[in-house]
Amino acid sequence: MRRTTTVVLTAAVLALAGCSDSGDDTDHKAKAKKASPTSAATPKKLDPVWSPKLDDAAGKDAEAVSACQMPSSNACARYVDDIMGVTGGLEDAIDKSGRAYPATTKQINKMKAAETEYTDNGCQGDPTADDPNSQCHGVVTITIGAATLGMTLLTDEAGM
Template identity: 50%
Template sequence: MYRTLPALAAVLLLAGAAVACSDEKPDAKPPTRTATPKEKAAAAEPKKLGDVYSAKLDAVSDGATAHCQSPSSTACGNDIGAIMIVVSDIEKDIDANGGASNYPKSTQQIAKMRAAQEEYDNNGCEGDPGADDPNSDCWGSATITVGATILTMTLQTDDLT
């Protein structure tokens, strides 16, 4: 204890000296920095959603078509859910980047995928053995699984126009 008291006093003394020697005023504003022309050009360039979402869609749809050969399977239901989460993120970004007028093909593809998801949910396809019947209404799941690849292409196409 006797050794820590002098050490503590020395630290406090040094800290006080450092503050006293500082030439900055406590109310001084930090210097402002303006963006360079290169930074301004990069900030003004619109976000390309095809670049942002291609890898994400590929990752969540990998194996989904095979899983959904049995629309009743939990794997199919999980894949559809994962794909549609990414689709929701894409919809938000489309709205933030000019809306349907800038992404008309992508918006149409998303509408098809949403309708297929609604049909899949309304028909109770996941867990229903009848969903695997070739005549069931659950085969619309392909509109979602294959639709992820189509959506990647339409995003890239819409980015170019």
């Protein structure tokens, strides 16, 4: 009984509160407009989303750097694919943001060029790729790039 009374009283209070409104909510809309900021909302930062993804793609404790000491290894090829997949996603996010990320874009372009060289030279599975004089050691641009791209992104966003 007590519970029913509470529900009925609550409903009555809510109904009375609704009746006190004059039905003209233009005053409420005007107040809401004054309360909201007139400037555009601050664009979302990309660093909080993409830096952890880059870290995950490169592996813990710079696993990608270690694996790519032997560019011919399947592990290195896997890290290259993972890192460049995330890098491609970041590049798309930059394009969609409509903002300039000059240092980040420059680094992404270097990483893409290194990926092309790694692929064009057939580094995966080629034992000569592990020779210190091999062109395949340019893969370090990708592995180190993954480790530093988050900082570059953060630096670009700090200037915005």
